[in-house]
Amino acid sequence: MAVNSPLPLAANLKPVPGILLGHAEAGVKKPNRKDLLVLLLPDSATVAGVFTTNRFCAAPVQVSKAHLAAAAQSGRRIRALVINTGNANAGTGAPGLADANATCAALANLLGCEPSQILPFSTGVILEPLPVGRIVAGLPQAISNLAQDNWFNAAAAIMTTDTQPKAASRSVVIDGVAITLTGISKGAGMIKPNMATMLGFLACDAKVAQPVLDHLVKQVADTSFNCITIDGDTSTNDSFMLIASGTAALEINDIGSSAYAALAQAVTGLAQELAQAIVRDGEGATKFMTITVEQGKSGEECRKIAYSIAHSPLVKTAFFASDPNLGRILAAIGYAGIDDLDVSQLNLYLDDVWVAKNGGRNPDYQEQDGQRVMQQSEITVRVTLARGAASATVWTCDLSHDYVTINADYRS
Numbered sequence: 001m002a003v004n005s006p007l008p009l010a011a012n013l014k015p016v017p018g019i020l021l022g023h024a025e026a027g028v029k030k031p032n033r034k035d036l037l038v039l040l041l042p043d044s045a046t047v048a049g050v051f052t053t054n055r056f057c058a059a060p061v062q063v064s065k066a067h068l069a070a071a072a073q074s075g076r077r078i079r080a081l082v083i084n085t086g087n088a089n090a091g092t093g094a095p096g097l098a099d100a101n102a103t104c105a106a107l108a109n110l111l112g113c114e115p116s117q118i119l120p121f122s123t124g125v126i127l128e129p130l131p132v133g134r135i136v137a138g139l140p141q142a143i144s145n146l147a148q149d150n151w152f153n154a155a156a157a158i159m160t161t162d163t164q165p166k167a168a169s170r171s172v173v174i175d176g177v178a179i180t181l182t183g184i185s186k187g188a189g190m191i192k193p194n195m196a197t198m199l200g201f202l203a204c205d206a207k208v209a210q211p212v213l214d215h216l217v218k219q220v221a222d223t224s225f226n227c228i229t230i231d232g233d234t235s236t237n238d239s240f241m242l243i244a245s246g247t248a249a250l251e252i253n254d255i256g257s258s259a260y261a262a263l264a265q266a267v268t269g270l271a272q273e274l275a276q277a278i279v280r281d282g283e284g285a286t287k288f289m290t291i292t293v294e295q296g297k298s299g300e301e302c303r304k305i306a307y308s309i310a311h312s313p314l315v316k317t318a319f320f321a322s323d324p325n326l327g328r329i330l331a332a333i334g335y336a337g338i339d340d341l342d343v344s345q346l347n348l349y350l351d352d353v354w355v356a357k358n359g360g361r362n363p364d365y366q367e368q369d370g371q372r373v374m375q376q377s378e379i380t381v382r383v384t385l386a387r388g389a390a391s392a393t394v395w396t397c398d399l400s401h402d403y404v405t406i407n408a409d410y411r412s
Contacts, residue, residue: 002281003288010152014169016203018042018245021150023157026138029086034157038142039081044246047078048217052238058090059100060120083121090236091127099132106136155184166277177250185274200240207251208244217242224271230282284402294391302392308336316399324370345386
């Protein structure tokens with residue numbers, strides 16, 4: 001079960017005016033489960049995204065990036081997104097690209113638009129051919145139940161090893177206009193930033209100019225989905241898409257405006273909630289950890305140290321066991337790649353417990369205090385470097401026996 005992450009309620013997920021969602025049971029990998037999703041967008045919508053940096057990026061990622069670029073050149077709007085679970089369509093070469101394009105063509109034919117106005121996404125097993133025939137056959141069912149209030153079903157339709165759907169909503173008033181935001185995400189393993197093995201789709205009803213949305217999606221990703229890690233593996237299919245339906249009276253054309261700042265704050269807050277939900281539902285996770293590094297020379301060096309702690313199998317297994325073997329954290333800091341780090345100025349805290357002082361064990365530290373904190377389901381690790389004013393935070397989870405079991409059995 002996800003760590004302190006209650007199941008979202010369908011009634012609490014707010015429809016975003018202009019966005020319709022439909023799902024189907026296409027039998028992509030297993031029968032009798034939601035595994036196909038269509039998001040239909042109005043002509044007024046703008047769409048922006050960030051994608052995996054894995055050089056083996058999946059066919060749907062390649063096609064989505066190409067279609068976004070084509071839309072920018074032609075002025076045509078993206079009309080729909082299509083997502084399947086159960087098969088990643090990654091490591092599939094030219095046939096995989098053909099299958100992703102065939103999916104777009106089939107949906108475009110049903111919707112009466114161009115294939116280049118469709119963005120495809122896939123998640124699941126890598127190196128297996130996409131059962132494109134099943135997906136194409138399932139599209140009419142997905143279109144038949146298109147509705148504004150289908151966000152909960154949409155979240156369920158993109159799950160793989162997730163134990164529960166991940167979805168949330170926000171409402172804000174900006175310049176006197178009520179704006180609705182709703183998003184879904186999926187992911188539980190092969191999670192590491194830039195991007196993590198996850199899919200995220202977040203929509204609002206503001207009217208946002210394309211260059212502004214392109215800037216916003218990168219800004220938001222850098223402080224949300226690019227700040228999570230479960231196992232240090234960067235996937236082939238990661239995508240975070242931001243959609244502005246353009247149906248509300250609020251129009252944002254300038255990243256320097258107060259309206260942009262307010263929207264960015266709301267979108268970031270929702271994206272962080274969706275990103276943290278992925279970590280809370282990490283494969284086999286029993287604990288949710290916040291790793292904060294402060295007083296660094298730069299944000300980059302703070303992130304390096306935070307990720308080094310968060311990726312360490314020894315640190316993560318110690319947290320699973322509630323074993324205050326906290327020297328493992330110091331070791332992870334030491335090999336983070338900060339060559340001029342003065343460890344004699346470093347301090348380490350576990351929640352309210354001061355563990356290491358000026359690079360060595362705090363004389364007042366008692367192991368029972370560390371163990372008390374490590375028995376909690378939510379823990380904060382804080383490191384101060386005494387090198388500057390920069391800081392960074394990442395979110396991660398522990399590493400349990402179940403992580404190995406889940407991944408050993410994933411294809412069976």
